[in-house]
Amino acid sequence: MEVRVRAPGKIILAGEHAVVHGSTAVAASVGLYTYVSLRFPTPSDNDDSLKLQLKDMALEFSWPVDRIKEALPEFGSSLSPTPTSCSIKSMKSIAALVEEQNIPEAKVELAAGVSAFLWLYSCIHGFKPATVVVNSELPLGSGLGSSAAFCVALSAALLAFSDSVSLDMSQQGWSGFGEGELELVNKWAFEGEKIIHGKPSGLDNTVSTYGNIIKFKSGALTRLKSNMTLKMLITNTKVGRNTKALVAGVSERTIRHPDAMSLVFNAVDSISKELSAIIQSPASDDLSITEKEEKMEELMEMNQGLLQCMGVSHASIETVLRTTLKYKLASKLTGAGGGGCVLTLLPTLLSGTVVNKVIAELESCGFQCLTAAIGGKGVEVCFGGSS
Numbered sequence: 001m002e003v004r005v006r007a008p009g010k011i012i013l014a015g016e017h018a019v020v021h022g023s024t025a026v027a028a029s030v031g032l033y034t035y036v037s038l039r040f041p042t043p044s045d046n047d048d049s050l051k052l053q054l055k056d057m058a059l060e061f062s063w064p065v066d067r068i069k070e071a072l073p074e075f076g077s078s079l080s081p082t083p084t085s086c087s088i089k090s091m092k093s094i095a096a097l098v099e100e101q102n103i104p105e106a107k108v109e110l111a112a113g114v115s116a117f118l119w120l121y122s123c124i125h126g127f128k129p130a131t132v133v134v135n136s137e138l139p140l141g142s143g144l145g146s147s148a149a150f151c152v153a154l155s156a157a158l159l160a161f162s163d164s165v166s167l168d169m170s171q172q173g174w175s176g177f178g179e180g181e182l183e184l185v186n187k188w189a190f191e192g193e194k195i196i197h198g199k200p201s202g203l204d205n206t207v208s209t210y211g212n213i214i215k216f217k218s219g220a221l222t223r224l225k226s227n228m229t230l231k232m233l234i235t236n237t238k239v240g241r242n243t244k245a246l247v248a249g250v251s252e253r254t255i256r257h258p259d260a261m262s263l264v265f266n267a268v269d270s271i272s273k274e275l276s277a278i279i280q281s282p283a284s285d286d287l288s289i290t291e292k293e294e295k296m297e298e299l300m301e302m303n304q305g306l307l308q309c310m311g312v313s314h315a316s317i318e319t320v321l322r323t324t325l326k327y328k329l330a331s332k333l334t335g336a337g338g339g340g341c342v343l344t345l346l347p348t349l350l351s352g353t354v355v356n357k358v359i360a361e362l363e364s365c366g367f368q369c370l371t372a373a374i375g376g377k378g379v380e381v382c383f384g385g386s387s
């Protein structure tokens with residue numbers, strides 16, 4: 001029997017980094033997915049190993065379950081029904097298991113994802129042999145939340161075959177989880193994100209789990225009912241970066257300049273609140289769509305300025321900002337910054353010709369542009385078939 005799960009990536013419309021320090025953020029799911037399938041071998045397969053296949057990278061990792069038992073003896077006897085954090089001792093044992101796999105030097109950043117996998121798998125299924133296959137439409141380490149989508153899809157697939165969750169396996173095609181199940185998936189995914197990010201806010205895993213457009217502050221989410229169609233151009237600068245290092249950099253700056261940074265975080269909080277009010281304001285309100293879009297553009301520019309204050313912009317991001325500004329379009333980085341992706345609001349009345357021109361100019365700089373549906377469904381599951 002096989003289960004397949006998909007979890008979306010996300011864009012952050014306002015509030016990245018500041019959300020780690022308690023400010024409000026606004027984010028939406030993006031229609032690009034990470035897929036995880038899980039299969040347990042039958043006795044006739046005679047397979048006693050745990051396998052992780054990363055299809056896009058053409059990599060396969062494999063551990064004899066006895067080796068996992070030896071490294072993590074604390075698992076197996078009592079599987080954890082509630083999400084728990086990885087202790088320093090378990091992290092060391094997991095690091096040894098990952099090191100044995102000799103991840104190619106050029107892909108060493110995958111070690112964090114593989115560690116999160118070993119933690120989530122061992123907590124939920126102990127020493128059971130299995131094959132887990134992962135593939136993703138999301139660029140890794142680009143600010144679109146690939147780490148969270150990976151942790152959400154993994155947690156959901158593992159829980160789908162656990163005693164903690166009971167799902168109707170006769171459903172055809174993709175189907176959603178119940179509220180209680182989503183909460184459990186989200187909490188386990190957050191534990192995985194902690195291994196990859198160090199100090200995540202929980203925003204990314206929450207958007208990937210629940211989908212939609214959400215407002216998020218200190219672990220609490222509010223689903224937003226959008227009264228306008230939001231069209232965003234996503235530009236990937238293709239400059240690689242690592243969320244853990246960028247989040248740590250902002251924290252260090254906060255320690256050096258606590259008063260100034262607290263004002264920056266407060267300003268971001270106000271921007272996110274105003275942005276969510278605009279998104280939700282009824283269409284019949286005094287503000288026309290154009291006026292709403294102009295306000296949003298201004299808020300995005302202000303948020304970008306504050307992200308520069310936090311030290312997370314990058315020359316490549318500034319090039320995207322300058323290029324889109326030539327067409328009077330507002331942009332901001334999305335995710336951790338330092339490279340990665342930039343969002344540009346595409347107003348409703350903007351002509352297709354202008355959009356094509358901006359995309360052509362951005363792509364001539366070596367960047368990659370995409371437009372994807374935003375605010376769609378969160379994590380979904382599919383049994384048996386190959387949807």
Ligand SMILES: Nc1ncnc2c1ncn2[C@@H]1O[C@H](COP(=O)(O)OP(=O)(O)O)[C@@H](O)[C@H]1O
Binds near residue numbers: 054110114145244336
């Ligand atoms: N499909 C995947 N397979 C394995 N690891 C993954 C996958 N997606 C994400 N990861 C892990 O997450 C890391 C990227 O996370 P991060 O730096 O937070 O960037 P982002 O979440 O914006 O893509 C990767 O280096 C890897 O460790």
Ligand SMILES: C[C@@](O)(CCOP(=O)(O)O)CC(=O)O
Binds near residue numbers: 145199335
């Ligand atoms: C910078 C931050 O706000 C978002 C990071 O997103 P991403 O990993 O770059 O996709 C960190 C967080 O909220 O945990």
Ligand SMILES: [Mg+2]
Binds near residue numbers: 146147148197204243
């Ligand atoms: Mg991430």
